[in-house]
Amino acid sequence: MTLDWLGLFPESIRLILLKLPKAMLDHLEEIRIREERPLEINAAGRHHFLDRDGGLSLHPGEAYKPTREDTRRLLDLISNHSLYTMEEELRKGFITIPGGHRVGLVGRTVLSGGRVEHIRDISGFNVRIAKEIRGAADEILPFLLDRKRGRVMHTLILSPPQQGKTTLLRDLARQISYGSWGNAQLQWPGLKVGIIDERSEIAGCQRGVPGFDVGPRTDVLDGCPKAEGMMMMIRSMSPDVLIVDEIGRPEDAEAVNEALHAGISVIATAHGSSIQDIGGRPALSALVQQRRFEMYAVLCRKGHERSYKLYDGGQRTLQTAGAGPPGGDAYA
């Protein structure tokens, strides 16, 4: 596990993080920095406050409190000393940094015409560490293959935030693109994969080049709105499989429909903890009712335990399984 993201912290915070045990550092999921309030980390689904010596505690009283200077430096470093180039990112509320890690920002918003123009006085940061876990999709991928027709099924992956949707999606893209199907008898070649990466999370692109290994036959449309991106991909890049994160708006559903009719397999994710959950969202529920998806995968995690359930298009349970590779929070 590389710790490339450590260089982006101001020295005071970096030294505290370096005092953490190696195992903890490797499994960090989030580092939350709030000006003049306790420094918090999330690892393996649990939160801790950090004191000056890297000690963990659940009591905020003893924790290190990042100063104004700390937050100012952090912002300077994560914006590559150029906050003025981040107007679009500030409108969306997060910055993607090298390595595909994402930093969420809060502060005082500046409005223009009723919409958020950008964020000023940024005082709260949530650094989400992206992980490339090869093999995260090993368990699920064999179920997503339509062996008769030699294609990947239309799949919707559901899970609440922080359960590993994006990590799973990234590994699916990689394995489909390489043609490693987790089955020695299957001699299919790799397929053309198109990723619409609206928030630069799946591929972690820097200047258009993926930071993660997403496979040799994968094209990434970085920072593009999903609905528009899907249409652009279909028209210009002739993908076999389209991969898209967090669909939910009506235009997304429309674009998914378009892709299905063009004979392209779609693997999408959505927030939710069960298929019933998305019934309340008109755009998605229409897709469910029309049986557009052939497979649903629902991820869930309790502490270190991680599991998934698979349902077919008619919402019948196909498979319920526990953890995959060791390291319970592989989907972090």
Add this chain to the structure above:
Amino acid sequence: MLNLIGAILVLAAGTLAGFYQAHQFALRPRQLRELILALQRLETEISYGFTPLPDALERIGGGLKEPLKTLFIAASDYMSPDYGLSAEDSIRKALNMHWRRTSMKTAEKDVLDRLSGVLGTSDRQDQIKHIALAVGQLQHEEAAAREDQAKYEKMSKSLGLLIGALIVILIF
């Protein structure tokens, strides 16, 4: 004979010192002009090019003459992630390392020092205002530097020779 050689040496040294001083008076406005143009280019890079600060400084530095070239490129280098420095620290470090090679004075350095504290830390409009302010101050300094040049450049040359002569007279 030896006395004569000594006297000539002292005179030559005085003259050279005078010419050096005069040269400094001539260089300062020239470097100030170049610095102002560089900052105006930086403003363009920020407002129209959306160029990240390290790239912008490197690009601008490439088109400058020494010693400003080294100053800009060093600031850009210090901003690389290997150093872990903020933009402000990087620029201050470059200023401390390379300022003495320029002919400019502390007033100009203070302007850049103040600018370094805000560069890259706000949105475009804000950056443009700060750079324009710095340019304004530098232009003020440039006018003063030109006045100094007109007043003192020739005088320094003569003064060097005269001081050399004075020393020769005092010694003998």
